[in-house]
Amino acid sequence: MNEFWQQVVTGLATGSVYGLLALAIVLIYRSTSVINFAQGEMAMFTTFVAWSVLQRGEYWVMFPLVLLMAAAFGAFIERVVIRPVEGAPVLNIIIVTLGMFAILNNVATWRWGGIPKGFPAPPEVHVMGIKFMGEGALDIGPTVVSYHDLTILAFAVGIMIALYVFFQYTPLGLAMRATAQNPIASRLMGIRVGRMLTVGWALSALVGAVAGLLIAPLILLQPPMMMGVLLYAFAAAVLGGLDSPVGAVVGGLIIGITENLVGTYTPKEWLGPDMKLTVTLMIIVVVLLIRPTGLFGRRTLRRV
Amino acid sequence: MLKVRDLVAAYGPIVALHGVSLEVPEGSIVAVLGANGAGKSTTLRAVSGLLRPKSGSIEFDGQRIDHLSAEQIVSLGMSHIPEGRQLFSELTVLENLKLGAYSRFAQADGGGHPVGREHLPPLSRLRHYLFQAATSGIRDLARTIREYRQRRQDFESALRGVFDYFPILAERRGQIAGTLSGGEQQMLAIGRGLMARPRLLLLDEPSMGLAPIVTREIFEIIETINRTQGVTILLVEQNANLALDIAHYGYVLETGRITLADSSENLRKSEAVQRSYLGQ
16 A cells, blocks of 8 residues: 555656646647647756756755746747747647757757756755755655655645636736637737737746756756656646646646556556556547546637 | 728728728717628727728827727727627636726836837936836835725726626626626626726627617617716617617718718618618
């Protein structure tokens, strides 16, 4: 039983990284109907930048700095790369994001090299004598959880709460939701739609950057590091419903846990660890056959 | 209040308006009648800035607005309630109304337009911008605190006004807009437009898809809004009978051209209007 809980908790941790990246994808998809294939590479790129900053500075100085840079980077990409193809057929925009995927990957390889690098987990922080984050593991009854897994969970939950509050309770968040639903009516309300899209890309890049910083200690820093994660994140987003932020997170958690359980509990000759990606994707196919909008995707209610 | 002269507008190569001229005097209700595809909605879209005109001029309060964007025009005091209502159907009634007031908040936030400093020499201009950037956080905070209560009151009183006209919206403020009945949705669309406290209201087919009794109720409220608040109204409507009931003045639009312009009483008597639009 302990083994089971162990796998569930580890699955929750990696699952919340998938959830974060899926959230980044959903944030953009909701407002522009564009699937950003470069989402993972943007996160990889900012993680490399973070690595460079870490050569000279403290982790907790680097962290907010890199998040700011990521947001600026996201806004820049929207303005310079995406804005010119706005209004073009969706396929064109998707190809642009695929192009960014290749460019970011190549630039990272050229600048930082292809050899995997270690990336540190967030270091220890003590608040009122209690240790948060850092090395080691914590014994919580039936199982043992590594501090880094707990850190990932805490960050994921924190970001989700912050985003929820932002979208639900601030005027800017409300304007962004309005823009995602009906850009023309939004313009008639006086909302600058273009500015909302820029903010959306910035937010999305920021969330993706956190995912990159948290997953890098587990999988080593290298240019193709986000490919697998991106695949799981897409799966999570589709499973949860591409227009639902909550769905993205829940989808990520489900996939994280399934991945771990399938890897541990199915016999090697039959499925085993090598087949965990396949099994995860099979589950998604089945879900989509039964419920094409995903678990939380909304079938829009409209009366005309 | 609104003067449109020789307005030409097109969707790509298809010209929808061939030189439309019309005038809306302050405090009046003006109706634009016409069949489907005559260019009624296009006229409103061009006036509110959703569609950039090819040529011609649009003046609002003596100011040319044909080069402005829709986002800018709404903050000048003009609300466009578009065809098919265009509600935010997945948001609640209250959220829709909040968005209606967005242009007023954005203005108070200083989200409008940067003040021109073009007359300053380049170095002073740079210094000016640096100073602005460095102190904007503090200034914004001070201004936010100062203006917060005022904006709050402003919003509350606009909301009370809307709820007075449409009590049903107060009852349903937490409901998702898409689940309202057609009449309630039209009421919400008008209420959302009023939240911007406009002086000119552009109304596109408020009767569309509604039962006659609901339509009559809505037209009564439109007339009340005009009479008690002095809001000027430009109304586009296929139902000529209803429109001429409340309008002071009317235009008839046919395939992108104004063919008739007269007071409502005279239009009612006109043979052409009776034949084509009143079904007599």
